[in-house]
Amino acid sequence: MKAISQTFQEISPADFFYRNREIAGFANPVRAIFSAIRELVENSLDATEPMGILPDIYIRLSNMSDEDENFYVLRVKDNGSGIPADYVPLAFCQFLFSSKYKLKQSRGTFGLGGTMTILYGQITTNKPVKVISSTGPPKIYEYTLMIDIQRNRPIVLDRRIYDNNDKWHGTIVEVNLEGDYPKAMPKILEYLKQTAIVNPYANITFVDPRGRLYKFERTVAKLPRQPRETLPHPHGIDVETVYRIIRITRCKTLLDFMQEHFHRVGKRTAQRFLEFAGFPEDADPKKLKPEEVVRLVQAMKNFNEFLPPDADCLSPLGEDILKAGILKELEPEFVAVTQRSPSAYSGHPFIVEVGIAYGGKIPVGEDLILYRFANKIPLVYDESGDVSWRIIKSINWRNYGLMPGMPFAVLVHICSTKIPWKTVGKEMIADRPEVSREILNGIRDVARQLGAYLSKKEKAKYEKTRLSIFAKYLPKIAEFSAKLAGKEKIPDIGELLRRARKIEED
Ligand SMILES: Nc1ncnc2c1ncn2[C@@H]1O[C@H](COP(=O)(O)OP(=O)(O)OP(=O)(O)O)[C@@H](O)[C@H]1O
Numbered sequence: 076m077k078a079i080s081q082t083f084q085e086i087s088p089a090d091f092f093y094r095n096r097e098i099a100g101f102a103n104p105v106r107a108i109f110s111a112i113r114e115l116v117e118n119s120l121d122a123t124e125p126m127g128i129l130p131d132i133y134i135r136l137s138n139m140s141d142e143d144e145n146f147y148v149l150r151v152k153d154n155g156s157g158i159p160a161d162y163v164p165l166a167f168c169q170f171l172f173s174s175k176y177k178l179k180q181s182r183g184t185f186g187l188g189g190t191m192t193i194l195y196g197q198i199t200t201n202k203p204v205k206v207i208s209s210t211g212p213p214k215i216y217e218y219t220l221m222i223d224i225q226r227n228r229p230i231v232l233d234r235r236i237y238d239n240n241d242k243w244h245g246t247i248v249e250v251n252l253e254g255d256y257p258k259a260m261p262k263i264l265e266y267l268k269q270t271a272i273v274n275p276y277a278n279i280t281f282v283d284p285r286g287r288l289y290k291f292e293r294t295v296a297k298l299p300r301q302p303r304e305t306l307p308h309p310h311g312i313d314v315e316t317v318y319r320i321i322r323i324t325r326c327k328t329l330l331d332f333m334q335e336h337f338h339r340v341g342k343r344t345a346q347r348f349l350e351f352a353g354f355p356e357d358a359d360p361k362k363l364k365p366e367e368v369v370r371l372v373q374a375m376k377n378f379n380e381f382l383p384p385d386a387d388c389l390s391p392l393g394e395d396i397l398k399a400g401i402l403k404e405l406e407p408e409f410v411a412v413t414q415r416s417p418s419a420y421s422g423h424p425f426i427v428e429v430g431i432a433y434g435g436k437i438p439v440g441e442d443l444i445l446y447r448f449a450n451k452i453p454l455v456y457d458e459s460g461d462v463s464w465r466i467i468k469s470i471n472w473r474n475y476g477l478m479p480g481m482p483f484a485v486l487v488h489i490c491s492t493k494i495p496w497k498t499v500g501k502e503m504i505a506d507r508p509e510v511s512r513e514i515l516n517g518i519r520d521v522a523r524q525l526g527a528y529l530s531k532k533e534k535a536k537y538e539k540t541r542l543s544i545f546a547k548y549l550p551k552i553a554e555f556s557a558k559l560a561g562k563e564k565i566p567d568i569g570e571l572l573r574r575a576r577k578i579e580e581d
């Protein structure tokens with residue numbers, strides 16, 4: 076029998092995403108044009124807000140030529156930090172290259188969103204991307220780039236340097252790509268509107284291929300608190316992470332090692348933990364045997380006395396900003412928001428913020444209306460696979476005097492250093508019991524507030540009707556009873572009505 080022979084091959088990360096672009100949100104021209112806008116806008120927001128800059132983002136989508144309607148030029152300009160000139164090619168044309176592989180909240184996490192947009196543009200139009208960036212004076216750099224997909228490396232086709240006389244800092248990305256804007260338009264506009272809800276401190280301008288201008292204006296000049304980088308929490312650690320830390324550590328004892336490299340581990344906790352794990356305090360971390368590293372990691376998972384992670388590395392919106400965003404974009408009659416206390420799953424801190432909006436311009440839908448956000452990114456696809464959708468469907472809304480079909484919308488925002496994404500396309504959040512519990516409690520809280528508002532409103536309405544009936548018949552009753560009593564003068568009912576009105580207002 077002939078031997079079965081197989082050929083083996085290695086592919087680069089760029090090649091992998093070239094072959095599997097649907098998992099990054101680029102399955103077809105409709106989805107691709109949506110994802111391209113989204114990825115570039117998110118990079119712009121990440122380059123402004125965490126640096127303390129109020130974002131000004133300008134997005135222009137135009138047709139590449141009059142003949143072919145399916146090819147576009149997408150240009151996104153921001154007033155962000157800019158990228159140091161030497162990093163521009165790597166940041167945009169190398170997969171898995173990022174400034175965000177850190178333990179603090181940011182929209183970007185994977186190091187592929189912007190690069191994927193450029194790869195998609197390249198494989199559909201064969202045109203390079205143009206990136207103009209400056210971190211401030213003296214210079215502005217303009218790059219023309221392509222990706223060497225097989226080697227996952229940038230190809231610099233051209234580089235120009237200009238004087239930066241206007242003290243500009245920021246980035247402009249101009250990419251050519253195939254797309255289907257007419258079909259993608261509703262989702263794109265929805266995405267921008269929802270981005271404006273959770274970023275009311277941003278100015279976002281969008282000019283579409285027909286020249287229509289959409290402006291989402293800043294109504295809050297305050298930024299959310301900035302996240303601080305943190306250390307890993309022992310509950311979220313695995314063997315690989317411990318090995319990486321051992322390689323770089325300068326600590327000579329496990330007692331120092333635990334305090335130096337892990338989040339919220341002080342001396343007493345470290346001592347108690349090492350006793351629990353059965354390691355001497357003065358053991359040298361660099362001399363641990365492989366099985367000892369595994370034992371150490373297991374013990375970290377099982378030790379219950381570590382303090383929970385704190386939320387310094389997170390950047391929630393805060394109730395004021397969330398409320399302002401909802402009022403600005405949804406224009407409801409009533410809004411309630413709540414921020415839950417920080418919590419953690421598997422050592423990853425998270426905060427859930429929930430809002431409910433009722434009446435005003437909130438549409439009446441047949442089903443419940445849910446707006447989902449994660450790290451200030453709106454999620455507008457794949458709603459039914461998301462944990463928040465499952466939760467709002469499981470709630471008995473009648474308990475709060477509500478039901479589907481009434482004009483109300485629920486907003487759920489989760490922020491975390493590690494959002495439990497179901498895919499790298501960042502559209503669905505997985506079900507983690509700790510996270511779902513916070514979402515449920517948050518929704519209950521705002522639903523109760525809305526329920527109370529509605530019942531008060533109902534009562535006021537009832538009183539008003541009662542009063543108007545009163546006002547209508549009282550003069551007649553007064554006249555009639557005056558006659559009956561044989562009196563000529565009809566009593567003054569004005570005072571009585573005034574008093575009844577006052578009771579109603581109170
Ligand atoms: N507009 C911008 N301003 C400044 N830096 C940027 C900008 N766009 C991209 N970058 C830099 O390029 C890097 C790569 O961007 P990319 O979108 O590919 O990945 P990411 O944002 O880190 O992660 P994700 O895949 O989750 O989006 C970023 O980490 C950032 O450092």
Ligand SMILES: [Mg+2]
Nearest residue numbers: 118183188189
């Ligand atoms: Mg990104």
